[in-house]
Amino acid sequence: MNFAATLRIALLALRINKLRSALTMLGIIIGVAAVIVMIAVGNGAQARVEDQIRSLGSNIIMVLSGSMTSGGARGGSGSQPTITEDDAYALNREIDEIQAAAPSLRGSGQVVLGNTNWSTVFYGTSPEYLLVRDWPVIEGRGFEQAEINGAGKVALIGQTVALNLFGETNPVDQVVRINKVPLTIIGVLDRKGQNMMGQDQDDIVLMPISTARKRVLGSSRFAAGRNVGSIMVKVKDGADMAAAEARMRELLRQRHRLQTGQDDDFYVRNLSEILQAQEASSKVMSLLLAAVASVSLLVGGIGIMNIMLVSVTERTREIGLRMAVGARARDILTQFLVEAVTLSLIGGAIGILLGVGGAMAIAELANWRTELSGSSIVLAAGFAGAIGIFFGYYPARKASRLLPIEALRYE
Amino acid sequence: MSEPLIRVEGLTKDYVMGSNVVPALRGVTLDIAAGEFVAVMGPSGSGKSTFMNLLGCLDHPSAGSYWFGGQEVSALSGDELAAVRNRKLGFVFQHFNLLARTSALDNVALPLLYGNVPASERYPRAERRLSQIGLADRIDHHPAQLSGGQQQRVAIARALVNDPQLVLADEPTGALDSRTSVEIMALLQQLNREGITIVLVTHEHDIANFAGRIISFRDGKVVEDRANEAKDAAAAL
Numbered sequence: 001m002n003f004a005a006t007l008r009i010a011l012l013a014l015r016i017n018k019l020r021s022a023l024t025m026l027g028i029i030i031g032v033a034a035v036i037v038m039i040a041v042g043n044g045a046q047a048r049v050e051d052q053i054r055s056l057g058s059n060i061i062m063v064l065s066g067s068m069t070s071g072g073a074r075g076g077s078g079s080q081p082t083i084t085e086d087d088a089y090a091l092n093r094e095i096d097e098i099q100a101a102a103p104s105l106r107g108s109g110q111v112v113l114g115n116t117n118w119s120t121v122f123y124g125t126s127p128e129y130l131l132v133r134d135w136p137v138i139e140g141r142g143f144e145q146a147e148i149n150g151a152g153k154v155a156l157i158g159q160t161v162a163l164n165l166f167g168e169t170n171p172v173d174q175v176v177r178i179n180k181v182p183l184t185i186i187g188v189l190d191r192k193g194q195n196m197m198g199q200d201q202d203d204i205v206l207m208p209i210s211t212a213r214k215r216v217l218g219s220s221r222f223a224a225g226r227n228v229g230s231i232m233v234k235v236k237d238g239a240d241m242a243a244a245e246a247r248m249r250e251l252l253r254q255r256h257r258l259q260t261g262q263d264d265d266f267y268v269r270n271l272s273e274i275l276q277a278q279e280a281s282s283k284v285m286s287l288l289l290a291a292v293a294s295v296s297l298l299v300g301g302i303g304i305m306n307i308m309l310v311s312v313t314e315r316t317r318e319i320g321l322r323m324a325v326g327a328r329a330r331d332i333l334t335q336f337l338v339e340a341v342t343l344s345l346i347g348g349a350i351g352i353l354l355g356v357g358g359a360m361a362i363a364e365l366a367n368w369r370t371e372l373s374g375s376s377i378v379l380a381a382g383f384a385g386a387i388g389i390f391f392g393y394y395p396a397r398k399a400s401r402l403l404p405i406e407a408l409r410y411e
Numbered sequence: 412m413s414e415p416l417i418r419v420e421g422l423t424k425d426y427v428m429g430s431n432v433v434p435a436l437r438g439v440t441l442d443i444a445a446g447e448f449v450a451v452m453g454p455s456g457s458g459k460s461t462f463m464n465l466l467g468c469l470d471h472p473s474a475g476s477y478w479f480g481g482q483e484v485s486a487l488s489g490d491e492l493a494a495v496r497n498r499k500l501g502f503v504f505q506h507f508n509l510l511a512r513t514s515a516l517d518n519v520a521l522p523l524l525y526g527n528v529p530a531s532e533r534y535p536r537a538e539r540r541l542s543q544i545g546l547a548d549r550i551d552h553h554p555a556q557l558s559g560g561q562q563q564r565v566a567i568a569r570a571l572v573n574d575p576q577l578v579l580a581d582e583p584t585g586a587l588d589s590r591t592s593v594e595i596m597a598l599l600q601q602l603n604r605e606g607i608t609i610v611l612v613t614h615e616h617d618i619a620n621f622a623g624r625i626i627s628f629r630d631g632k633v634v635e636d637r638a639n640e641a642k643d644a645a646a647a648l
Contacts, residue, residue: 002527005524005530012512012513016511016512317508318510320508321504321508321510322521322525323469323493323496324467324469324496324502324508325496325497325502325521325522325525325569326493326494326496326497326498326522326525326526326573327493327525328489328490328493328494328525329489329490329493330490331525403470404469404470405464405469405470408469408504408508
């Protein structure tokens with residue numbers, strides 16, 4: 001017997017008991033829709049964390065100046081400038097796992113353009129900074145090495161600064177003054193958005209580290225020598241973060257001539273770790289959501305099995321007759337299996353539509369980020385089909401094992 | 412002498428009910444030639460229905476042999492028996508056993524579906540059989556929209572659609588009034604005249620009288636096997 005005929009018989013049988021078929025499908029519909037919505041919500045939460053990681057830049061390790069102990073009172077982090085520009089260059093040069101290390105000197109001040117001004121933070125840094133933070137320049141250009149070496153009077157500005165000072169006009173090649181030092185804007189950075197603390201990362205001015213040290217910071221204690229506030233390090237993709245961290249520590253201790261047993265005079269912070277922990281917890285949450293939703297799909301499958309068993313009993317005489325006119329056991333098996341799979345696949349299809357609609361509605365109404373993935377839809381559809389086969393098999397086998405003579409005589 | 416269509420030898424069937432073994436058929440031996448119209452009679456429990464089920468390849472005998480058209484069918488597997496039923500046998504039941512909410516045409520075409528006959532051939536053949544029994548104008552009707560006699564005629568069309576060598580009719584008039592019963596018998600007689608072998612189970616003498624040979628069962632054995640001068644059902648109407 002060919003498949004088209006089997007499918008036609010299955011559809012007819014389902015049509016005869018419309019309400020029952022619809023109610024049986026409902027279990028699968030709800031299950032599939034729940035799985036899709038829950039996976040979309042879970043993925044949405046995960047994507048938000050991933051976005052934060054991306055905006056920070058991935059595989060980032062920060063090196064901060066250590067604390068100073070004077071007269072038994074220990075100062076906070078950065079109270080003593082211990083790390084230097086040269087530490088950054090040494091990290092870059094000597095540790096294979098490191099893709100780039102950028103020193104930075106932080107300061108704040110008023111940026112003045114004609115008769116408007118804007119208060120912001122600025123960083124003196126090296127060209128590696130943009131690499132470390134995965135931060136492209138969307139207009140103009142980045143720093144050149146000559147500008148770093150020669151304390152060039154140039155600056156890159158973030159989107160927020162650009163908007164507040166220049167509005168719609170192109171800032172490139174315009175001159176602004178920071179702490180009375182005129183700097184030519186050579187480029188505008190791409191939008192980064194908020195960091196995980198809610199700070200606006202686009203409210204920023206970048207300049208060569210030498211410029212900051214010699215021209216802008218002026219009397220700050222960082223201006224002396226080659227000290228920097230922090231070094232931002234990007235570890236190569238796929239490299240072992242912990243190993244990189246250990247080697248960095250070792251190198252810095254060596255450079256700072258620290259004896260064994262002496263405390264580090266710097267701090268190493270792995271920023272990605274915090275976010276990765278968040279990501280892991282949101283992954284667990286989405287897995288949990290999907291698991292709960294799968295339970296309802298399973299219950300839907302049991303509903304199918306239940307109804308198929310009832311149907312086999314009700315149609316015992318029909319099965320007997322089909323056998324009498326020549327249906328083989330496997331024809332009967334196929335017929336009931338196709339019926340169960342048809343139920344679950346139609347239910348699955350409706351469930352997918354509802355699930356996609358539900359995920360969109362949640363995004364719209366609850367303002368949650370949801371992310372529909374093709375793979376979750378394929379998974380749900382496959383799962384629905386598998387449930388039809390799994391839960392349909394037992395009743396179908398029961399039907400196919402009936403003896404024709406007993407089935408015919410069944411009252 | 413030509414090979415008989417049916418030959419059974421020592422056909423035995425026991426039913427196991429709990430710890431009891433109930434013998435339903437105790438060694439039946441007989442031949443039925445092609446083209447015969449045989450009525451099988453007997454009170455309930457005589458074994459006539461069991462005999463019928465074995466002839467119809469619906470059940471396996473406990474012992475004995477059954478040759479159908481020269482082929483030993485008592486040794487065949489379930490699927491092979493299904494194939495024999497599909498190609499060589501036609502069934503008519505007391506309660507018609509038509510599929511509910513399914514058109515007369517689809518009901519008649521059902522055996523062809525399991526015989527893998529393509530749809531383009533299935534429906535013309537089913538339609539031809541329905542017109543042959545005078546129901547050409549009812550092909551789209553569902554069983555519930557037909558009278559008992561019409562339903563039984565649809566069932567007969569279904570039994571004939573695969574051009575069987577043998578039609579087995581199990582109390583085909585049991586659920587019909589007497590006039591309709593005679594109509595159905597007239598139809599069966601007509602088919603028999605066209606060359607189809609018919610074995611009919613009944614407990615009514617009036618119905619058995621339309622057959623050319625009457626075999627009587629009692630306690631699982633044949634007690635009488637005689638030729639009968641068949642009454643013409645068409646004339647009796």
